[in-house]
Amino acid sequence: MTRRARPAIGARLTGLVEGVEALGQPAAATLPVEALQAGTFQPRAHFSPGALEALAQSIREQGVLQPLLVRPLSGGRYEIVAGERRWRAAQLAGLAEVPVLLRDLTDAQAQLAAAVENLQREDLNVIEEVRARLQVAASSLGVPVEEAVARLFALDRRPEEDPEAVARLDAVFGALGRETWRSFVKNRAAVLNLPDDVQQAVRGGLDYRKALIVGRAADPAARAALLEAAAGGATVQDLRAQVTPTRPASRDPVQALARRLADRRTLAGLDAARRRKVERLLGQVAELLDQN
Template sequence: MTGRSRKPAVRGPALQGLVSVPVEDQTVLSLSVTEIRTGGAHQPRRRAQEANLETLASSISERGILQPLLVRSTPSGYELVAGERRLRAAVLAGLTQVPVLVRELNDHEALEAALIENLQREGLEIIDEVDSTLSLVANRLAIPRAAARDRLLEHLRRPELSDGLPELEALFHQLGRGSWQSFTKNKLRILNWPEAVLTAMRDRGLPYTIAGIIAAAPADHQSALLTFALKPATKLEVRAEAQRLNPPKVQGIDRQMSVQLAKRLSSERWLASLGKEDQRALEAWLKKMPDRVRQALQKQPT
């Protein structure tokens, strides 16, 4: 059964922009948790965020829910727009009623509210930040995500472009997470990483620092490194495995190649097989060797 109560609603400044009347003048309803439908098409999250859920549930048990959930009314009942973790923590804490704000929101507005709520979470992973921000840009400009990414990159390359720029400036100012230029330069680039790495970040919680090591490795080592990292392994362990798979080169020459070269040059049969032109070329090449290498070769074995 639905009841009514009046409580102050604590909201982030970005999310307040979706509420047409002052927050303190809104009526906060108390809804049964069974009345709230989750998993709407506008929800941006792909996987449940379990981190600190028990801590949040403990806090809710002691202090209650300080920020009401945002829901919208649909023909099939109330649908959650923002506050999924609070709702799940409330259920974990044993609450049967939760405070909500009911707003009339279309799909476009509901998606924006959900994305902003996601961006306001503490401890947000960078892949979630990039995905949510890019989806928010696409939603605000009413273009596909791929087009939104191209638009940001194009604005960065050609600052004189004005198409959609006022909306971008207003959006990032509203979010309070830095400029769109900083986001495009420093964070959007991770979407260039291999798709398997991005999928592991989104669906398996692969940390950004480890994902960066895998993305920087040679393409033929990335699959093995990803499997190794998801065991799971620490950043130091993944870096050590990357170095094992791709050992450093000596003075720009692969170690295996250096060993093979030494064997060839010490083989009288191989040297005798060279034609006169190849012998002259080899002699000229040996004259160009570094002095330190020449001195080492001239030392008599003991």
């Protein structure tokens, strides 16, 4: 079966992707599969062999129902902007040619088109979705992907320095739905910095909030134990407790007393007589300290 799309995303982004509105038009041509190559801006890093074979079987029966979006390269080659999964499955199915939409797109347009095409799919894992959203942000800001997170953080801290960029981000992330760009950069963007073993677990279905906690462990063996615990049903709180154990209470009586006195509830819970006694004792302590 082919992947299901999220139609609302594509519809709402049509006006934001100049030159990519032709995605829904009929195929303009067919090209040999060997003339195509994977896209530079593909957010996906992993293609499930089982899912590819299932799509290949569907293609054997029905053909490629949705054309690939490609742009020309030199030497008679073409780069896939959107549809790499269909291209891979078509090769498995034994097709010699695939239907394509041939468009001259800039790098920025190709980057945004690839991201949007993938974000319309429901089978993205968190790593792939974050990578796609980061590409959308980079394209909106006109910066390389590797600089996008730093730029997003800068705009979140000082939005007045570039209100037009903030407006573009608000518009494009509003069209994508689910989260604002501010929420994205503060929460989920960090999954791209996780160790490889934790990223692999996320691709396998590990909740990204648990993954971010597991990723704090520097030791691979410790991470493996935490991942096993997460797979066994450990909650976010359980994992956090294992990564950051509760510090034992200080045995210093002065520090312990100072913490209790700093809590307003300590004195508020005393009756008048006991409160006066505590205040008298504190006065004596103060006098002793003043003698130093």
